[in-house]
Amino acid sequence: MNRSILAIHAVALFAASVTLAPSSATATPLLRSSAQGASLDQVGVPFCPGDGCPCGNESANSGCGNDGFDQDLTTGALLSSAGTGDVVADDLEILISGIAPGAATVLFMGSPANSVRNGDGLLCIGAGSSGLYRFPIRTADSAGTVTYGQIVATSQAFGAGALQPGDTRAFQAFYRDAMGPCGAAFNATSALSVTFSAATPTRPVEVEMGGRPLAQFPHFERVDALNEGDTLSLTLDGTPIAQSTGMNVDIYVVAARSAREWALDATLVDARGSAQAIAVIGGAATNAIFTLDAGTLTGTPAPGPGGDRVGTAYDLVVDVDRDGLLGPGDLIDGGGDEPALIIARDTVQPSQHAVTSVLFNGGSLRRQKIYYPSDIATMGAVPLVVVSHGNGHNYQWYDYIGEHLASYGYVVMSHENNTMPGIESASLTTLVNTDLFLAELGTIAGGVLDGHVDARNIAWIGHSRGAEGVARAYQRLTLQEYVPDHYGASDIRLISSMAPTVFLGLNLSNPRGVPYHVWTGSADDDVTGAAGSSGIVRSFVLHERAAGERMVTALHGAGHAVFHDEGHGGRVADGPCLLTFNEAHQIIRAHFTALMAHYLRREPGVKDFFWRQYESFAPIGRPQSSCVTVNLEYRDSPLAGNFFVEDTQTNPDEFLSSSGGAVSFDVTDLTEERLRDTNGSMSAGTSDRFNGMSRVKGNLDDSRGITFRWDAPSFLRYEVPSGARDLRGGRFLSFRATQVTREAGTVAALEDLDFEVSLIDGAGRSSTIAIGAYGGGIEEPYQRTGDGTGVGWSNEFETIRIRLNDFSMDGSALDLSDIAAIQFDFGRPGLPTEGHLGFDDLHITAR
Known part of the structure; x- marks a missing residue:
């Protein structure tokens, strides 16, 4: 691009008509005052103040006067910088200030040149020997500012203009100024000359x-x-x-x-x-x-x-x-x-500690079985895991959990639970037994545990009614409805509910902000998850109520009873390809090992087990049966600094995301609603677009999402609001999706569903990744019958997390500092030609 073309290009960009005439002004240095807010020690040499402007709109400390942010025609737009000129660090930011909010702006890079009048301002850069290049168009924020980052990375798409150590380049921006003083409707900033280098590194x-x-x-x-x-x-x-x-x-x-x-x-x-x-x-x-x-x-x-x-x-x-x-x-x-x-290591197998178990009788409903490392006397204070059994179960039926976790250095206490009256009594039993155990450390097993249990580091596990009971117990702790003597709400680091019931409403059974994990079995014939059954059996409801870090581990073929020891009746299961007790226990033992390592010990790396698809990353000793299917759902705490593009909880409009960006699509029957099956069965072919959803109970639960289908190439696109387009501080793009059970698009091909995700920057450049690239896709529903006609069971979401930097690999010129849109494409060549999805929680994670 030469200088004349730049002038013409600026006219075209801002739909203005101007007459270009040479000016006697040269590239005058810019002397900035503190009133302009520019740093005197910034990178580069500023030049091209508003001297010799087209209609007397002079401005000594910026570009030519404009109608911009302050609507003062005697001040114009300033181009300044922050960071360094180091091409390796690539931390230079070009800052443009003093323009009208919402004004379209474009940055050019070239060489310093004598100024010519252009629009309402001065054009002070040209091609020189290096060429003239345009950066993406940006829109000014509410403060009238625009920031350009990743200058070196963006320049790699300029061919011969790619920035290298030793290069000196000049920068100037043009912007729309509809009410500007000279009537051209566009203006120019001051300019800045920057010399780039490869700084001598000072650290790794x-x-x-x-x-x-x-x-x-x-x-x-x-x-x-x-x-x-x-x-x-x-x-x-x-x-x-x-x-x-x-x-x-x-x-x-x-x-x-x-x-x-x-x-x-x-x-x-x-x-x-x-x-x-x-x-x-x-x-x-x-x-x-x-x-x-x-x-x-x-x-x-x-x-x-x-x-x-x-x-x-x-x-x-x-x-x-x-x-x-x-x-x-x-x-x-x-x-x-x-x-x-x-x-x-193989976490299905036990670890280094031999295990001792003892029974303790603290009175009625206070009987306990305790598991601990046999060498506990040589150890410091170790975390405590408490197990609360379900209705009709027994506190001595959880050896497979207690013995395994004790071999990894935890103390585990399984207690008698008062589940028959209901969830209130079960929650009280958990609260009382946890306190009793900590009070009696000096007497249990002859006092061997005294001084070796960390009361500030506790996890609660529950099963069935006991699983809802531990969630209710935490709510009672936080509201101080029960005040124990030896621990408090802040000491509960994790709650894990195995096949929980949901008897109580949102304001009673609620895990609130504690890290919360739910196990479900798709073949469960007690807490079934069926749409046509009472909300009591919808285990996913407790997960949706959790306000903090939350997870699901869903096991196809797992019955209700496989969450306790074998030998106490059947599996309480219905459906094909049923897991044996041993197969289920292998999966559960390994996952509990990772959960406790992360939340009670803060061990690194293990969080990968919570979200990476099971097909590509699973514990070494997992069962090898073709029946084994595990779906994982994971979401960071909202307090972790995540940016939600669309969580469907606010702005209940199909064309407006919760973050305020526009939504466009040509997928079919896109509907935004609560995650509930509305017609009382999972029969397909009805007007119920949320078939098989079982994530809410009653009117207070309000977890929402969208569903849609396609049978031809289709897309779903989310625009990123202008103030949130810089994604360089994020780590993952994350969302959850599920195939909608029994619907035609799902049963057309019972397999993992693959589709593409693209990031699109402000210049229109895009980078596309198929979710199947990492192994697997969105799993098909468990093929169980009942609860209406057809085959398939309640919908199980899976979380997909893609590292943002993956979109920038292999020479991609994508500008992560200016992501304008996130687009999902379905049915394209090489992908399933039809499908039916539920979708939710599109966000950028901070870690």
């Missing part, structure tokens, strides 16, 4: 690199956990040295260290025995993937302190200068509060 560069290759874009999945025996790979795609073709570096897999430990000892010691020398290839993303280990790294910690952890933690280091030390300019994945990843 932190970047995610560890994971596994994928067969399609984005070609690599960065992960926080792998299983023992899995291949560990590393990608340089997206790192500062990705295109440094021919560079030789050494890669180290190092036992994880904290930031303080690295500061004390930067020596690199490879856990494989020696470093791995590689030559950077450059080019395509597939060239940047290197195999580090073929499955020989251990996940089982050495016996002794820490030997009962879920896995072994590692940091990954690319030693750029090959000096055997972690130093400035080297790349590290990990090295701080979190390691690069963990290699997980």
Whole structure:
């Protein structure tokens, strides 16, 4: 783009007609006053103030006068900067201020030039020897400002204009000014000249690199956990040295260290025995993937302190200068509060501790069975797990949980529960028995537990009525309806409900803000989840009520009784492909191990077990039967800083998201409503568009979502509000989806459903990822009959989380600082041609 074309382009952009005439003004330096709010030590040299403006609209401290933010024709728009000119850090931000809110703005990059009058302002840059380039159009926020970031990354799409160390470039913006002083309807900012460099690094560069290759874009999945025996790979795609073709570096897999430990000892010691020398290839993303280990790294910690952890933690280091030390300019994945990843052991199997169990009789409804590490006397204070049984069950029926968790270093107490009167009595029994156990530590088992139970670190597990009881107990704690002597609400770190009933309403059985987890069995013939049954049997309702971090683990083929020990009756199950007690227990033991490790010990990496699709990442010793299907749902606490694009809870309008952005679509029958089946059965082909939804009970529960279908290529698009388009601070794009049971689009092909997700930036550039790239898709419903005609059971959502940086891989020019829209595409070539989905909780996670 040459200078004349820029002038014409500005006219076209802002629909104005101007006469271009040379001006005697030159590229005059800009002297900014503190009144303009610009930093005097910013990067770059400012120039081109409002001197010699087209109609006398002079402004010495900015561009030519405008009608902009302050509607004062004697002041104009200022272009300033923040950050540095370091091409590796890419932290330069171009800041434009003083324009009207909502005004369209476009930034140009070129070389300084003599000014010419253009519109209501001065054009002060040209092509020079470097060329002239345009950044995406932006819209000013309510304060009349626009920010451009990722300047270096965006420039990579400019071909010869891609920024390199040593380049000097000038920046100037044009903007619409409909009521401007000269009548041209557009104006220009002041300008800024910036010299770019590759700064000498002062510290290692932190970047995610560890994971596994994928067969399609984005070609690599960065992960926080792998299983023992899995291949560990590393990608340089997206790192500062990705295109440094021919560079030789050494890669180290190092036992994880904290930031303080690295500061004390930067020596690199490879856990494989020696470093791995590689030559950077450059080019395509597939060239940047290197195999580090073929499955020989251990996940089982050495016996002794820490030997009962879920896995072994590692940091990954690319030693750029090959000096055997972690130093400035080297790349590290990990090295701080979190390691690069963990290699997980087989958590289906017990850990290092032998287990002792004892019975304790504290009186009526106060009988308990207690499991603890036999070597507890050598340990410090360990977390407590409390188990509350269901109606007709017995507190001694949970050995498979108690013995397993005690082998991992927890104390487990299963208590007698008063479930027959109802949930109020069950909740009271949980509250009383937890307090009693802590009060009697000096006498239970001869006092061996005294001083070895951490009363500030407690998890509650419940089954059936006991599962609702623990949620009700937490509500009573928070409202101080019951005040124990030895613990409080803040000491309950996790509640896990196995096949919970829902007798009580929203204001009574409510886990509130505590991390909350629900187990369901699709073959449960007691708490069935059926649409035509009472709301009492809709276990998902408690999950929807949870206001904090929340999770679901749904087991196809699991009956009601498989959540306790075998030998106490049948499985209480109905449906095909039923899980045996042993198969269910293998899944449950492993998942409880991960839950307790994360919430009671804050072990790193294990959260991957809560959301990564079971088809691609599951515990090593899981049952291998083809009947095993596990659906996982996970959402961070809203307090974690997530940005919800659409949670369907506010703005109940199909064309307006909860964040205020426009929604467009051509999918069929898109409907936004409460997540409930409205006609009392799961028969398909009715007017009920939420067939098989069982997420609300009564009028107070108000969890909402959307459903839609397609039988031809279709899309669903969410515009991102202008003030929320910078996604660089986020980690994942996350949403949940479910196939709608028994509907034609679902039964057409009973398989995992795949579709595409695209991010689209302000310049119209897009990057697309198929959710099936990571393994699996949205699972088909459990094929159970009953509750009306047809085959299929209640809808089970699955969470999909895609790292935002994955959209920027393999040379993508996507600008994550300016994401204008998120689009879902269905039925495109290579994808299922029809389907019927429920959808909800589209958000950007902060961690």
